[in-house]
Amino acid sequence: MDSNISKTVIRLEHIGMIYKTGAINYEALKDINLTIYKGEFFSIMGASGSGKSTLMNILGCLDQPTSGKYFLEDEDVSMLSKDRLADIRNKKIGFVFQGFNLIQRLSIIENVELPLFYAGVAHKEANIEAKKALRLVDIAESKENNFPNQISGGEQQRVAIARAIVHNASIIMADEPTGNLDSVRSNELMSFFKKINDERNVTIILVTHEPDVAAFAKKHIIVKDGRIVDN
Amino acid sequence: MKFPILLDIQSAFKTFTRNKARSFLTTLGIIIGVASVIATVSIGQGASASIQNAINALGSNLLIILPGSSNLGGVQTGFGELSTLTLQDAKAIRKLPAVKTDAANIRMNEQVIWRGNNWGTSVMGTSSTFPIIKNWPVTKGEFFDKQQDNTAANVAVIGTTVATQLFGLMNPVGHIVLIHNVPFKIIGELKAIGFNAFGQDQDDIVVIPITTMMEKIAGISWVNIIMVSAKSKKDTEIAQSQITALLRQRHHIPPHKPNDFYVRNLTQIAQTAGSSAQIFTILLAAVAAVSLLVGGIGIMNIMLVSVTERTKEIGIRMAVGAKKYDILKQFLIESSVLSLFGGVLGIGLGVGISDLISAVSPLHTILTIEPIIISIVFSVAVGVFFGFYPAYKASNLNPVEALRYE
Ligand SMILES: Nc1ncnc2c1ncn2[C@@H]1O[C@H](COP(=O)(O)OP(=O)(O)OP(=O)(O)O)[C@@H](O)[C@H]1O
Ligand SMILES: [Mg+2]
Numbered sequence: 001m002d003s004n005i006s007k008t009v010i011r012l013e014h015i016g017m018i019y020k021t022g023a024i025n026y027e028a029l030k031d032i033n034l035t036i037y038k039g040e041f042f043s044i045m046g047a048s049g050s051g052k053s054t055l056m057n058i059l060g061c062l063d064q065p066t067s068g069k070y071f072l073e074d075e076d077v078s079m080l081s082k083d084r085l086a087d088i089r090n091k092k093i094g095f096v097f098q099g100f101n102l103i104q105r106l107s108i109i110e111n112v113e114l115p116l117f118y119a120g121v122a123h124k125e126a127n128i129e130a131k132k133a134l135r136l137v138d139i140a141e142s143k144e145n146n147f148p149n150q151i152s153g154g155e156q157q158r159v160a161i162a163r164a165i166v167h168n169a170s171i172i173m174a175d176e177p178t179g180n181l182d183s184v185r186s187n188e189l190m191s192f193f194k195k196i197n198d199e200r201n202v203t204i205i206l207v208t209h210e211p212d213v214a215a216f217a218k219k220h221i222i223v224k225d226g227r228i229v230d231n
Numbered sequence: 232m233k234f235p236i237l238l239d240i241q242s243a244f245k246t247f248t249r250n251k252a253r254s255f256l257t258t259l260g261i262i263i264g265v266a267s268v269i270a271t272v273s274i275g276q277g278a279s280a281s282i283q284n285a286i287n288a289l290g291s292n293l294l295i296i297l298p299g300s301s302n303l304g305g306v307q308t309g310f311g312e313l314s315t316l317t318l319q320d321a322k323a324i325r326k327l328p329a330v331k332t333d334a335a336n337i338r339m340n341e342q343v344i345w346r347g348n349n350w351g352t353s354v355m356g357t358s359s360t361f362p363i364i365k366n367w368p369v370t371k372g373e374f375f376d377k378q379q380d381n382t383a384a385n386v387a388v389i390g391t392t393v394a395t396q397l398f399g400l401m402n403p404v405g406h407i408v409l410i411h412n413v414p415f416k417i418i419g420e421l422k423a424i425g426f427n428a429f430g431q432d433q434d435d436i437v438v439i440p441i442t443t444m445m446e447k448i449a450g451i452s453w454v455n456i457i458m459v460s461a462k463s464k465k466d467t468e469i470a471q472s473q474i475t476a477l478l479r480q481r482h483h484i485p486p487h488k489p490n491d492f493y494v495r496n497l498t499q500i501a502q503t504a505g506s507s508a509q510i511f512t513i514l515l516a517a518v519a520a521v522s523l524l525v526g527g528i529g530i531m532n533i534m535l536v537s538v539t540e541r542t543k544e545i546g547i548r549m550a551v552g553a554k555k556y557d558i559l560k561q562f563l564i565e566s567s568v569l570s571l572f573g574g575v576l577g578i579g580l581g582v583g584i585s586d587l588i589s590a591v592s593p594l595h596t597i598l599t600i601e602p603i604i605i606s607i608v609f610s611v612a613v614g615v616f617f618g619f620y621p622a623y624k625a626s627n628l629n630p631v632e633a634l635r636y637e
Contacts, residue, residue: 062550062630083554090552101634103544105249106242118552123238163551 008074009171009203010036010059015068017054017226028054030226032068038170039201041194043217045209051226052207053175059205060093060173061085073170090118094164098176100156102148108159109134109144115167133162137192154185161192171203172196178213190216239561243568246537257533258573260526261613265574265606267519269581273596274588275512280597282505292331292461293364294470296324296478297493298453314453315491318441320481321358321457327477329470331460336361337444338455343393343437344409350396354410354437356444357458364460372404372419375440383442388419390434411448415439467496516602520609526573527613534566534621545625546633558626566618567611574610578603 017029028051036042046052057063058070061077064085070078077088094115095101102111109130116126134144137158148156157177164172174193178186194216197204208214222230247254298315324330336357342349359380362368375386387408394403403417424433445451461470471494478492538545545558553561585596 057631060550062634083556086549086552086554089550095550097634101543101547101550103547105246105544114548115551117238118548118554118557167552 007038008035009038009040009072010034011071012059013069013071015055015058015065015070017051017058017063018066028226029058029065032226032228034221034228036203036205038203039197040219041197041204041206041217043206043208043214043220044223045207045211045214045220046223048209050223052223054226055223056173056175056205056207060095061088086118090115090167092170094161094167094169094172096157096160096164096172096174096177098179100148100153100160100180102156102159102163104148107145107147108139108151111148111159112163112166115163119167129166130162133166134159136165136196137162152185153180154188157181157185157189158192161189161196165196165200165202169202171205173205175207176209177206178208178210183212186210186213236564239564240568242561243565246565247569247572253533254569254572257529258526258569258576260529261523261570261573261610262526262577262580264519264523264526265577265610266580266584267522268516268606268609269578269598269602270584270588270596271515271519272512272602273581273585273598274594275508275515276597276599277589277595278508279505279512281595282501282508292464292467292470293497294459294461294467294474295495295497296320296457296459296474297495298455299490299492314451315482316454316457317452318445318454320478321441321454323477323481324457324459324474327470327473329461329466329473331363331462336441336454336456336458337449337451339444339449341410341437341448343389343397345397345406348397350393352390352393352435352437354439354444354448356439356441356448356454358441360460361438364458367424368422369419370422371402372417374419374438380440380442383446384440385413385415385443385447386418386439387415388421388438389417390421390436390438391423392432392435393437394420410437410439413447464498467498471496523609523613527570527617530566530570530573530614531617531621533569534562534618535624537565538562538621538625541625542628542633542636545628546630546636549628549630550634555626558628559622562622562625563615563618566622567614570610570614570617571607574607577610578606581606 012032012034015029015032015034016027019026019028032055044052044055054063058065061072061080062085064080065078068078069076072088072092077085080088089095102108103114106114109127112130112133113123113126116129117123121129131141131144134141139155139158139162143151143155148159151159157180160177161172172193177193178189181189190213193204193206196202204217206214206217214220220230221228296316336355338353338355340351341354342351343354359375359377362374369388372388374388375384378384379386387410389397389403397403397408398406403420406417407414408417409415421434421436421438427433439448441454445454459470459474461467474494475490479490482491484491545553548558548561582598585598588594589596
């Protein structure tokens with residue numbers, strides 16, 4: 001693993017984010033500089049409203065910074081079009097959100113197939129990949145055709161992990177993934193993140209405000225009032 | 232392997248089957264719209280066909296000549312009341328190059344008596360060419376010939392209604408009847424042709440030679456109608472001008488005076504009626520199409536609701552890599568499938584209504600494939616058109632905001 005750590009995956013240079021709501025400008029991020037290497041398990045902590053999610057959305061190419069430069073695997077993505085960003089999310093990034101965020105109308109397996117569907121992978125192949133990903137997070141085949149509301153919160157979050165890794169994303173962004181789970185389920189879920197990080201060398205960026213969840217990560221930063229205060 | 236578009240359609244179907252009542256109500260507008268287009272067009276086409284039949288029933292390339300008002304002595308008399316046409320006029324017309332046959336005729340209402348039975352009917356005096364001009368053959372016996380016409384023979388050919396009224400099931404041919412106290416021998420019975428477009432029983436008729444009619448019944452020397460069959464369709468106009476010129480010459484009408492007769496091209500009149508029936512159909516269909524538009528607005532409304540309800544889903548799809556185009560396509564396919572589904576149900580309903588109208592009313596409906604194809608194309612177009620705005624709205628959502636939506 002040490003040989004991989006030298007490879008830069010993410011580099012932020014003087015990133016700033018200003019939200020405009022009517023006449024008021026709110027500076028949610030100020031001069032963020034950050035480098036993340038391949039295979040790192042990274043945690044972002046901080047008080048509520050400090051800007052963690054804002055940072056996470058920029059890192060995940062869901063949103064664009066108002067200033068600064070963002071290099072993702074050496075490509076400058078701070079100025080790309082929406083469709084190009086969608087492409088990058090599809091190929092390189094997997095998301096796990098606090099609120100599970102599975103599509104309720106689709107079955108478990110269809111939810112996991114979704115990134116492959118948008119990647120243009122043939123359905124048969126997508127189905128095989130989705131099954132593999134589900135096995136990796138210990139979701140039984142018998143539950144594949146259930147709908148999200150027919151399985152537990154912990155299981156839903158594992159399905160979300162399966163969806164995040166199904167297309168061999170190199171980075172997983174998890175924004176408070178354990179926020180809706182009890183401590184037993186939290187630990188169980190975190191062990192899956194750890195397993196993926198260990199076995200597949202996937203870079204994981206985790207936002208949390210629970211220290212025992214953050215303890216799974218190997219590197220930590222703290223955000224306060226839109227700035228990184230501790231590295 | 233499945234094609235992505237098939238997956239989209241499949242997913243659209245899933246969405247609808249999850250919410251059957253709403254999907255059905257959404258498409259109700261389209262269903263009613265398409266059904267009314269199909270039903271009205273089938274009624275219109277049925278009417279056009281009836282008119283076409285009526286045109287054919289009028290006979291081939293038919294011209295009719297009516298006596299007109301003449302202002303001899305400065306007195307204008309009404310249409311058809313004047314005795315300006317004579318049998319000699321009819322005979323002269325027959326010799327014109329563009330004219331095939333003619334049948335002058337006079338009609339009078341008379342009692343026809345056979346033994347104890349009598350029946351009031353229309354007696355028509357005409358020429359021996361009548362069956363050719365009118366496309367109206369005899370089924371029993373025969374029609375009178377030129378010889379009988381020229382000699383004012385006391386022979387009659389009767390319609391089936393008259394035959395039934397006087398003779399019941401007996402064969403009337405060979406019997407002697409009294410018309411206007413004059414004995415006539417029945418020599419033939421005309422083929423039954425039923426009611427005309429004006430609801431008159433065309434079989435309630437007795438036909439006798441025009442000379443007999445003039446000499447022995449009416450006691451007059453003029454005719455009140457001359458029917459002429461032109462040699463061909465394109466000869467009708469030539470015949471019309473030849474007849475006009477001939478009659479003006481025969482009646483010694485100076486160039487500056489108007490005609491004392493009318494020449495009418497019945498086929499033209501009937502064709503005009505036919506094309507107005509077509510215009511009427513188009514108008515009806517246009518009104519029905521408006522309800523299709525209203526149906527489209529219903530779809531747009533529901534699709535807008537659906538986009539709002541599924542904001543989170545759209546956010547998730549975008550997060551995992553859906554581009555604008557993917558979202559746009561998804562919602563467009565949903566709205567098109569929805570309205571196509573409505574269109575198919577509407578066609579079923581429209582065909583049913585059309586059959587029902589045919590079965591329970593005197594209107595005759597005709598269904599062709601064109602309005603069905605047009606309806607299908609139109610309902611998909613409605614789905615695409617009215618689905619576009621909601622789909623566009625969905626595709627332009629900001630992924631961060633969409634994901635935050637609860
Ligand atoms: N779309 C927006 N428009 C305006 N202000 C925003 C927007 N999104 C976030 N903010 C503001 O930016 C700041 C940072 O928000 P952010 O969601 O990043 O906080 P956070 O650290 O994730 O907090 P929490 O732990 O509660 O999730 C907050 O003050 C928030 O009100
Ligand atoms: Mg947050």
